[in-house]
Amino acid sequence: MAPYFVNSTDTLVSDALAGFARAHADLLSLDPDHGFVTARAASPHRRVALLSGGGAGHEPMHAGYVGRGMLDAACPGRVFASPHNRQVYEGSLAVARAEGVLHIVKNYTGDRINFGIAAERLAHRGIPCARVLVDDDLASDCEQIAAGRRGTGGTVLIERILGGAADTGLGLAELQQLGVRLAARCRTLAVASAAHTAPTLGKPAFRVAAGELEYGVGIHGERARSTIRHAPLARLVERMTGELLGALAPRPGTAAITLVNGLGAVTPLELYAVHGELARVLDAQGIVLARSLVGDYVTALDMRGFSLTVLFAEPADLAYYDAPVHTAALRW
Template identity: 60%
Template sequence: MRVSHLFVPKGDAVAPALRGFARAHAELVELRENPAHLVARERDPRRVAGLVSGGGSGHEPLHAGFLGRGMLDAVAPGQVFASPHNGQVLEASRAAAGPEGVLHIVKNYTGDRINFGIAAERLRHEGIEVCRVLIDDDLATDDAESATGRRGTGATVVVEKLLGAAADEGRGLAELAGLGAAVAAASRSLAVASRAQTSPHTGDPAFELGADELEYGVGIHGERAATTIGRPPLAELLPRMVDELLAGLPPGPDDLLVLVNGLGATTQLELYGIFEQVADDLEGRGLRVCESLVGTFVPALDMAGFSLTLTRLHEGWREWWHAPARTPAFPDRPAISQETATSRPAAPGSPAQAAAVAGAAPEAPVLRRYAEAVDAAHGELTRLDQASGDGDFGDNLRSGLRRVIAELDSGGSSGDGFDVAGRVFLDEVGGTSGPLFGLLFTELAGRGDGDQQVRWARGAAAGLAAIQRVGEAEVGDRTLVDALAPAVAELERGTGFAAAARAAAEGAQGTAGLRARRGRASYVGDRARGLPDPGAVGVALLFQALAGTDGPQP
């Protein structure tokens, strides 16, 4: 008989947990719903830039547990192991923004980067300055062949604490962004697990390990490691991990901060024993363990395992580590200096009025043809996405377009069809690719005056640029850019809509031979080869709808 180790309600486990968290810590945090985000009730009056973080649920106390004076101003919580929607990040950022704007603290996962990136694009349109700190400390994903880069894990706690203290001194947005990048660069992490987390969907372990096996280099979303090893004794395992961490750390001071983090089912007894052995090892190498944090701060639900994070402590960082913080979860540190700040309620940001975009001729017929094509291709789009992701792309694209058509049919919308599509896909469509399509639709809506092909070329090029700013993908990375870029090139050459549609279709089909370097597909290596990227196929269908052709089916 299967017994689940998780005590969560069926369906949405996150919503009641957020309400319970806000009720338990009502003096420190406020929950704002629709879209869900959490805001600190207190902040130092010297703070000129707000600090916003967020990510999937299942990692508590990260991030909501670090809300409050001395750390974060607002948090956007996603579903379990899923990035928050860009609309959540947008509202959290509006609430947290100071006179100099807002700093996004983002773990290096594709969904987080894209959704925070889209929110940043929208904030800049409103006149709110935004900078980003990217946390990329996980040595297990330090692969020169992957453009995705190292994952963001335990070092996030260190970055959020040091940045919070520096922000309370009144440091500006650019200086905070530089400090956050420096702390991330000075940190490396590595994690191991002896048992996978329980899937909240099935009640079973997410993957199987033998009693004598250890997953070496596991991720905080329950991702399997690249290597499963025979389980060694701690006296062998810990020096191996320390060797790799020190080899991966850039040169710097010998003063270290050590974070021993439980992954969910590891006891404090075990974690303190691990810390003692790690500290002895480091000091035996002539290094100084100046600061430490031991406990469960970035778990993966109930995974049995732990992570080690080492941070080289540069001048002034220890003082920030000990600076006062009043949050639900960060432990009190012995004070180095007296707190001089007074508290005040967090002031909700007042977003600037968005400029109206000049409309053009209605584009509803293109969107209707596109919706029909996506509906016909839905099953195939789902199959393609299951090979490289979680299989929701077809559902997200189809449901988003159905909402767009329903709004156009109601006659209650203003602007052309792409105005409506941009808003719907940015505000209502989940996943990673949906909001990227929202950026494209938004730029197509604002393409200005002139000949129809010139206007399309201008809007599509602007959409491509926005998508690349957010997703950082290039042609050849096996993403929707591989279909969009050649279509834009044809439009800019003036060869016509049919040529652009052919170029998009050829670009999409060409992704079948590529190894993914961006997005979730990059985590599965060559397993997705032989099938085209679903996002690229979705772009090809859009340009076929523009040209009024059926075109090759995916």
């Protein structure tokens, strides 16, 4: 039997969702037949529903961000697999508001297809629907990857800002344009010193040699951009932050929202040490560290690694970010 604590790997996600719904019954409810989670409360000013979803294995994303101030609904798939388009369609129908529904989609082929089919069906029903594609993973930013950059940790920051914006009563087009601007100003890089355990095999999904790191790994264990020597943390974070800033080219004095995100098995001690190094690098570059999160927000099962996300924010983004949030995984 694998090291996972489960009844069976077949029921891992459904058992977890049932327990999640029980633990957070004050905040949300689960529709087990159609496979989505909806918030019990939302701002009365919200005119557009926000819905996201994606494979399981990245908890607390996405269902952990359902609630007041963030998502109206989330559709979890099986482990590392897109939700079915039926889930997205039914979930959207359940929460759509006067001005429709905005889908926040991480850039993976399966998710794009399933959210796309659901959007067509919604349009057919006369329900306005738009999409924000999150594609923040700098490691997949190269011509060889035709699908474009993957979506990863930045999703949480974008969902939080869009949630605050939706609660001010912005319309569908405005929210969609804001989301596109945010995604353009957001990049993430991840490293791992050990793979996640594949649930059905009970073994590491890939091997990392002693003393090496997978640099630029994806949240499903996608092949890293390169394998590098394990380095002291200060040098590693300098390199990662340097690449993120290089890609985003901020002017000095720009405000950054950062996320130091554990991928599963990394300790809070390590994550906070990473945050200290990140802050030092940003200080030296004249970037204003305006807001920050440190913790396990977008995981890859029990992968031993972390990701760094930098999102450059305009003053309005910060105000949206600071709006009240009441979800299972984030309260503000």
